[in-house]
Amino acid sequence: xxxADNPAKMNLSSxxxxxxxxxxxxxxxxxxxxxxxxxxxxxxxAAVAEGRGGVLVIEGPAGIGKTRLRTELxxxxxxxxxxxxxxxxxxxxxxxxxFSLFMATLQADPPVADAESLRRLGASTxxxxxxxxxxxxxxxxxxxxxxxxxxxxxxxxxxxxxLLALRSLATTAPEVAVLWVVTARTGxxxxxxxxxxxxxxxxxxTFVRVGAMTPDSVAEMxxxxxxxxxxxxxxxxxxxxxxxxxxxxxLLGGLTEEGRIEVNAGRAVAIGTDLPRRLSAGMQxxxxxxxxxxxxxxxxxxxxxxxFSAALLAAMLERSPTSLLxxxxxxxxxxxxxEDGAKLRFGHDLLREATRLSMPxxxxxxxxxxSASIMLHLGAAPVEVATQLARSAEPGDREAIRAVRQAAQxxxxxxxxxxxxxxxxxxxLLPAHDPEYGRLVAETVDLLNxxxxxAESEELAVAALSxxxxxxxxxxxxxxxxxxxxxxxxxxxxxxQALELTDINDVARARHLALLAFNMMFDDNDGQNRHVxxxxxxxAVAVDDLEAKVIAKLTLVCFxxxxxYVTRSLATLEELSGLCRTDDLAAASLLxxxxxxxxxxxxxxxxxxxxxxxxxxxxxxxxxxxxxxDAWTVIQAAVDLAAGRVSSARAAAESLPPPKPTxxxxxxxxxxxxxxxxxIATDDRTLLQHMVADANxxxxxxxxxVRRLAAHALTLAAWYREDLHDAVxxxxxxxxxxxxxxxxxxxxxxxxxxxxxxxxxxxGCHARALRAAxxxxxxxxxxxxxTAVAIYVRGILEHDAQALMAAADLFASSARPLFYAAAAxxxxxxxxxxxxxxxxxxxLTEAFDTYLDHEATAHARRVGRELRQLGVERRIVSxxxxxxxxxxxxxxxxxxxxxxxxxxxxxxxxESLHLSLHTVKTxxxxxxxKLGINxxxxxxxxxxx
Ligand SMILES: Nc1ncnc2c1ncn2[C@@H]1O[C@H](COP(=O)(O)OP(=O)(O)OP(=O)(O)O)[C@@H](O)[C@H]1O
Ligand SMILES: [Mg+2]
Numbered sequence: 001x002x003x004a005d006n007p008a009k010m011n012l013s014s015x016x017x018x019x020x021x022x023x024x025x026x027x028x029x030x031x032x033x034x035x036x037x038x039x040x041x042x043x044x045x046a047a048v049a050e051g052r053g054g055v056l057v058i059e060g061p062a063g064i065g066k067t068r069l070r071t072e073l074x075x076x077x078x079x080x081x082x083x084x085x086x087x088x089x090x091x092x093x094x095x096x097x098x099f100s101l102f103m104a105t106l107q108a109d110p111p112v113a114d115a116e117s118l119r120r121l122g123a124s125t126x127x128x129x130x131x132x133x134x135x136x137x138x139x140x141x142x143x144x145x146x147x148x149x150x151x152x153x154x155x156x157x158x159x160x161x162x163l164l165a166l167r168s169l170a171t172t173a174p175e176v177a178v179l180w181v182v183t184a185r186t187g188x189x190x191x192x193x194x195x196x197x198x199x200x201x202x203x204x205x206t207f208v209r210v211g212a213m214t215p216d217s218v219a220e221m222x223x224x225x226x227x228x229x230x231x232x233x234x235x236x237x238x239x240x241x242x243x244x245x246x247x248x249x250x251l252l253g254g255l256t257e258e259g260r261i262e263v264n265a266g267r268a269v270a271i272g273t274d275l276p277r278r279l280s281a282g283m284q285x286x287x288x289x290x291x292x293x294x295x296x297x298x299x300x301x302x303x304x305x306x307x308f309s310a311a312l313l314a315a316m317l318e319r320s321p322t323s324l325l326x327x328x329x330x331x332x333x334x335x336x337x338x339e340d341g342a343k344l345r346f347g348h349d350l351l352r353e354a355t356r357l358s359m360p361x362x363x364x365x366x367x368x369x370x371s372a373s374i375m376l377h378l379g380a381a382p383v384e385v386a387t388q389l390a391r392s393a394e395p396g397d398r399e400a401i402r403a404v405r406q407a408a409q410x411x412x413x414x415x416x417x418x419x420x421x422x423x424x425x426x427x428x429l430l431p432a433h434d435p436e437y438g439r440l441v442a443e444t445v446d447l448l449n450x451x452x453x454x455a456e457s458e459e460l461a462v463a464a465l466s467x468x469x470x471x472x473x474x475x476x477x478x479x480x481x482x483x484x485x486x487x488x489x490x491x492x493x494x495x496x497q498a499l500e501l502t503d504i505n506d507v508a509r510a511r512h513l514a515l516l517a518f519n520m521m522f523d524d525n526d527g528q529n530r531h532v533x534x535x536x537x538x539x540a541v542a543v544d545d546l547e548a549k550v551i552a553k554l555t556l557v558c559f560x561x562x563x564x565y566v567t568r569s570l571a572t573l574e575e576l577s578g579l580c581r582t583d584d585l586a587a588a589s590l591l592x593x594x595x596x597x598x599x600x601x602x603x604x605x606x607x608x609x610x611x612x613x614x615x616x617x618x619x620x621x622x623x624x625x626x627x628x629x630d631a632w633t634v635i636q637a638a639v640d641l642a643a644g645r646v647s648s649a650r651a652a653a654e655s656l657p658p659p660k661p662t663x664x665x666x667x668x669x670x671x672x673x674x675x676x677x678x679x680i681a682t683d684d685r686t687l688l689q690h691m692v693a694d695a696n697x698x699x700x701x702x703x704x705x706v707r708r709l710a711a712h713a714l715t716l717a718a719w720y721r722e723d724l725h726d727a728v729x730x731x732x733x734x735x736x737x738x739x740x741x742x743x744x745x746x747x748x749x750x751x752x753x754x755x756x757x758x759x760x761x762x763x764g765c766h767a768r769a770l771r772a773a774x775x776x777x778x779x780x781x782x783x784x785x786x787t788a789v790a791i792y793v794r795g796i797l798e799h800d801a802q803a804l805m806a807a808a809d810l811f812a813s814s815a816r817p818l819f820y821a822a823a824a825x826x827x828x829x830x831x832x833x834x835x836x837x838x839x840x841x842x843x844l845t846e847a848f849d850t851y852l853d854h855e856a857t858a859h860a861r862r863v864g865r866e867l868r869q870l871g872v873e874r875r876i877v878s879x880x881x882x883x884x885x886x887x888x889x890x891x892x893x894x895x896x897x898x899x900x901x902x903x904x905x906x907x908x909x910x911e912s913l914h915l916s917l918h919t920v921k922t923x924x925x926x927x928x929x930k931l932g933i934n935x936x937x938x939x940x941x942x943x944x945x
Pocket of ligand 1 (some may be wrong): 348
C-alpha cells in the first residue's frame with residue numbers, strides 16, 4: 001500500500017498515493033470559493049450513497065483546482081460510506097493498455113474483478129470485451145455490496161484502452177450504485193480523449209467546468225496561508241495569479257521564500273510590488289537558488305516517469321541511493337518533490353513541466369534518452385519507455401529504434417492505431433538507406449491499414465517506394481493493398497509490379513505469387529485462373545513459407561468450393577485456421593478465418609459461423625484492428641441475412657462505410673447485396689434506390705466478382721419490381737452465380753437465377769441455372785444444404801410441385817428460414833396452379849408465418865395476397881419488432897436472459913441451451929444493450945420491476 005501505512009509521511013503529500021481504494025485525508029488548508037461545484041459534488045455523492053449512480057466530469061485548465069475538488073469528493077464519499085476506487089493516468093504510461101482503469105479496480109483492496117483471470121486471458125480473448133462486460137459485472141456486484149465512487153484522475157493522459165472502456169462502462173444508469181468521476185485538463189490529450197468526453201456528455205454526464213476563483217475566494221485562500229488578515233498590498237499582488245489557485249500558492253510560496261511577507265499586528269503585508277522570482281523568472285532561477293546537488297536531483301527527476309524510484313534517480317546520477325538522501329529531503333522540504341508510497345514524484349505536475357522546460361532542449365532530450373536506457377536495463381518493458389524514447393531519441397539510435405518497434409508490435413495486439421504511431425516514429429529514427437527500412441515501412445503500412453488509416457498508409461508507402469531497395473519494395477507492396485480498401489485490380493497490380501522486380505528473394509516472390517493468385521481468384525469466371533493458384537502453391541511449397549502456403553491453399557479451396565466441393569473445402573479451411581492459430585500470420589489468418597466462417601454459413605452451420613464471427617470481432621476489437629472489424633462485420637451482415645435476422649443484417653451492413661471512392665471492393669458489394677435483400681424484405685424503397693444506384697456504378701468498372709454481385713443486386717431489384725426483362729438482362733451475359741468466391745448469399749443468387757430463367761423462359765438462363773444445380777450435387781456424399789438448393793432449383797425450373805414441397809421440407813429443419821419460406825411460397829403457388837388448393841393454403845400459410853417471424857414483412861404481404869386469392873385472409877398484425885426494451889429481444893435472447901436472471905453463469909446457460917459460450921455471450925450482450933443495462937446485476941431489479 002501507499003503512504004497510508006506511514007502517517008509520518010502523510011503531510012508531505014496532498015496527493016492520494018497509489019491506486020485502488022484509498023482513505024483520503026482532509027487537507028489542512030480548506031477549500032475556498034467552490035460552493036457551486038461542491039454542491040453538485042455533494043448531491044452526486046449523496047445520490048450514490050443511496051444507491052443511485054452517475055457520471056461526473058471535472059474539467060478545467062491546468063492548476064485550476066480539479067484535483068482539489070476531486071480529493072474533496074473522495075473525502076466526502078468516504079464520510080458517506082461510499083467506497084472510493086482511485087486510478088490515475090500518467091503521461092508516460094499512455095501506451096500501457098488499461099493502465100488507469102486497472103489501477104482503480106485490480107489494485108484495490110480487495111480487488112474489484114479477478115486480476116489473475118484478466119491477465120491470463122491476455123492475448124487469447126478480447127480484453128475490451130472482458131473489461132466492459134466482466135469488469136461491469138464485478139463493479140456491479142461490488143456496488144451491490146457498498147456504493148462505489150470510481151475516480152479516474154487526469155484522463156487526458158489515459159491510454160486508449162481505458163478511454164474506450166470508459167465510454168461503455170461509465171453510464172448514467174441510475175440503478176447501479178456507482179459514481180464515475182473523471183478529471184481532465186481542458187483541451188489536453190489525443191482525439192480519443194475528446195471523443196470520450198463527448199460521448200460522456202451525450203450520455204448526460206454531469207460536467208463541472210472549473211473556472212477562475214473570485215477575488216474574494218483568493219483572499220480567503222491567502223488568509224488561510226498567512227494565517228492573518230490580508231493587507232491590500234498583498235491582495236494587489238495576488239490579482240496577478242488570475243484566480244488560478246496553483247499560481248496563487250506559487251506566488252505566496254515565492255514571496256515567503258524571498259522574505260517578503262511580514263505579519264504585523266495580525267495583518268500580512270507584502271513588501272514590494274514585483275512578482276516573486278518564482279513566477280517572473282521561472283524555474284531556472286528557482287533551481288539556481290537551491291544547493292547544486294538538490295537542483296541536480298530535481299532536474300534529473302523531471303525527465304523521469306511521473307512516479308519514479310530513488311534507485312532510478314540514483315542510477316541516472318551514477319550515485320548510490322543513500323548518498324542522495326539529504327538532497328531528496330531538501331527537494332521535498334521546498335515542495336518540489338513529494339513522496340508517494342515507495343516512489344517519488346513532483347509536488348505538482350506544473351512544477352515538473354516547468355523544470356523540464358527550464359533546461360535546454362538538447363540536454364533534456366539526452367537525459368530523457370539516458371533514463372530510458374537505464375530503465376530498460378533495470379528491466380522495464382519496451383512499452384513502458386516507448387513514450388520517452390519516441391520523444392528523446394535521435395535518428396540512427398539503434399536501441400531506441402529496436403525498443404520502439406518492439407513496443408509497437410506488442411501494443412499492436414491491443415491498439416493498432418497507437419502501434420502505428422510508434423512504428424511511424426521508429427521509422428523517423430531509421431535512416432532510409434538502412435537494410436531494414438523497407439521492412440519497417442511495410443510493418444508500419446500494415447499497422448496503419450489495420451487502424452483503417454488508409455490514406456496515411458498509402459502516402460507513406462508511395463514515398464518509401466521510390467527510395468526502397470527491391471527487397472524493400474516487395475515487402476511494401478505485399479502489405480500496402482488491403483482487401484477492405486483497395487479494389488481487386490489495384491491489389492493485383494501491386495503484386496504484378498513486385499513480381500517484375502528482378503532481385504527479390506524467393507520468399508517474397510512466393511508470397512506475392514500467392515497473393516496474386518488469391519486476388520485473381522476474384523476476377524475469375526469458371527476457374528480460368530486456377531492455374532495461377534496451382535503455380536503459387538508449388539512455389540510456396542518449394543520455399544516452405546507458411547504464409548505463402550496458406551494463402552495459395554486458401555485460393556485453391558475457394559476454387560474447389562465454387563466447383564461444389566464444399567465438404568472437402570470446409571475440412572481444409574478448418575485445418576488452415578488451425579495452422580494460423582499457432583503462427584503469427586495476421587494477414588493470412590484473417591483471410592482464412594473469414595472464409596471459414598463464410599463456408600460454415602454456406603452449408604447452413606449458422607451457429608458455428610456465428611461463433612467464428614464473434615471470436616473474430618472480439619479479436620479485432622481487442623486489437624483496435626478496425627480493418628479486420630470491417631471484414632468481420634460484412635460477413636456478419638451476410639450471415640445475419642442468411643439466418644433470417646433481417647434487422648441485425650441491416651444494422652451490421654449499415655455500420656460499414658459506403659463504397660470506396662477508389663472503386664468498390666468485394667466487401668462493398670456484399671454489403672450492397674445484403675442491403676438490397678433487406679430493402680426488399682422490408683419494403684424500404686429509399687434504401688433500395690440508393691443500393692441500385694451504387695450497384696449500377698460498380699457494375700461498370702468492377703472485376704468479375706464485383707460485377708457478379710452487382711448483377712445479383714440488380715436482378716433482385718428487377719425481380720421484385722416485376723421487371724422480368726430487366727432481370728433477364730442482369731442475369732444474362734457471363735454471370736455464373738457459383739463462381740469464386742462463393743458465400744451464403746450465392747445460394748440466393750442461384751435460386752433467383754432459376755426463378756428468372758423459369759419465368760422468362762430464357763434458354764441461356766435456364767442452362768446456367770441447371771448447371772449451378774449440377775455443381776451443387778457434384779460432391780459425394782452430397783452436402784444437405786446444397787442438395788436442398790439443387791432440388792429447389794430443379795423444382796422451379798420444371799414447375800414441379802413435388803420437388804418444391806420436398807425442398808421446403810428439407811429447408812424446414814435448416815438454419816435458413818427464408819429459404820424455407822421461399823420454397824414453401826413457390827410450392828404453394830405451384831400447388832394452387834394445379835388445383836391442390838388445400839395443400840397450397842397450407843404451404844402459403846407456412847411461408848406467411850415464417851416471413852413474418854423473420855421481419856420480412858414485404859414478403860409476407862405478397863404471400864398474404866396469394867392467400868387472399870385462395871379465399872384465406874391473413875393479416876400482418878405484428879408491429880415491427882421494437883429496437884429496445886423487452887419486446888425487442890429475440891426468442892434466443894429471452895431464453896438466455898431468463899436463465900441469467902435466475903443466477904445462471906454464461907457457462908450454465910451454454911450447457912442448458914446447447915449453445916457455445918460465445919453465442920451465449922453475444923446473446924447476453926445484445927440483450928443487455930437492448931435493455932439499456934451493462935451488467936447482469938442490473939437484471940435483477942429490471943425483472944422484478
Ligand atoms: N478552491 C481551492 N481552495 C484552496 N486551494 C486550492 C483550491 N483549488 C486548488 N487549490 C490548490 O491549488 C493547487 C492547484 O490545484 P490542483 O492541483 O487541484 O489543480 P489541477 O486543476 O488539478 O491542476 P492540473 O491540471 O495540473 O492537474 C493545489 O495546491 C491545490 O491544493
Ligand atoms: Mg490535477
